[in-house]
Amino acid sequence: MTDSGGLRVAVVGCGYWGSKHVRVLHSTDGVDDVVLVDGNTDRLNSLTRGYPGAARFPNLEEALPYVDAVFIATPPTTHVPLALRAIAAGKHVLIEKPLAPTTAGARQLIEAAASAAVVLMVGHTFEYNPAVWKLRDLVRSQALGELYYLDSARLNLGLYQSDVNVILDLAPHDVSIINHVLGESPVAVQAWASRHAHPRFEDVAYLRLFYDDHRLSANIHVSWLDPCKVRRVTAVGSEKMAVYNDLASDERIRILDKSVRRQVVENDDLTQPPMSYRYGDILSPYVASDEPLGIQDRHFVDCIRGGLRPITDGANGLAVVEVLEAAQLSLELDRPVLLNELGSPGIATGEVLNQPMSPTRPWLREHHPIGVDAGHRRVRVPAVGAMR
């Protein structure tokens, strides 16, 4: 800390997103010094023009002696090694989404932060977004009736990443929003994805999330290869529907008083329509315009100063990585994957049973411990860590 008691922080990775942290941190209470770290000199040069007094370093190692906390905004595959180094030096760490590319990496971070007694937080920015809080309140208060499903679309002619596919790049946002709105994690995930313009990384993907309550599901569509920019989450209930459009300048949440009911038809009378439709008003509730990144970064600083556990702590980050890893595995296995299969010995050694699926709950398979040959066909799959 500085003499006045403020934190000294480093932003590692001063690219598209890291530069936004730098801007926000310069006006965050409790932060006295923002140090810039990037291996790319051009990036550092262009950013320091706006912050001429800021110290700058080409790597984390050289910055560590001058800071109390580190923001990691580098490509996802660098998150774990950089964060472990910062934690080993006793620094508090905020890591951009996804916390880690694998559940094994996320668990390593959680254990390291706990034994070093430092704050570990993941940058799930949407969980600090007042529009997402409004959607959560609508769903949890049952203002929409019984929730049927959530549907999330994050599409654009987007920036292809150099180290991960579109699932690891974009779906962390949708999974964290859905986990936050529902207050629970799915039990299983099914994914479908394809590679079009890139030879190695999927650029279009669909995920289906299944829950303990089998009437509820969530769908996610992410794409780097779409002509239209879309950032939309739809919640459909038995009484009303709500749409969160993150691109709208106002009316980011709209509540549509619309619903569909099954018509009671006597004696299977095929001359009567099977459903009845109700149309009503469209309301747009007030949503505060506070910048989510500002709320998030201030929360991290408050947690460090107050010895608090962040809302998006390591466990929250791991919950999202579990869904992403299950989705990746589902692509390989071409079937729904239970979250509790992850890290099981059968999967780790690359061998699982292709068990029959329940027709009504496709994620529920007749349960035999993985690795026990119960007369089912065995399939070879690569170990989770070798999938990319």
Ligand SMILES: NC(=O)c1ccc[n+]([C@@H]2O[C@H](COP(=O)([O-])OP(=O)(O)OC[C@H]3O[C@@H](n4cnc5c(N)ncnc54)[C@H](O)[C@@H]3O)[C@@H](O)[C@H]2O)c1
């Ligand atoms: N929370 C959000 O809404 C949000 C939005 C966009 C990106 N992100 C996340 O932010 C991270 C960065 O994404 P981006 O779009 O800014 O990428 P980017 O490519 O624009 O920037 C990454 C920067 O990291 C630097 N870098 C790479 N390895 C480094 C290392 N070992 N040491 C120092 N610098 C290094 C690169 O030179 C580059 O300047 C990713 O994890 C991404 O998922 C989060």
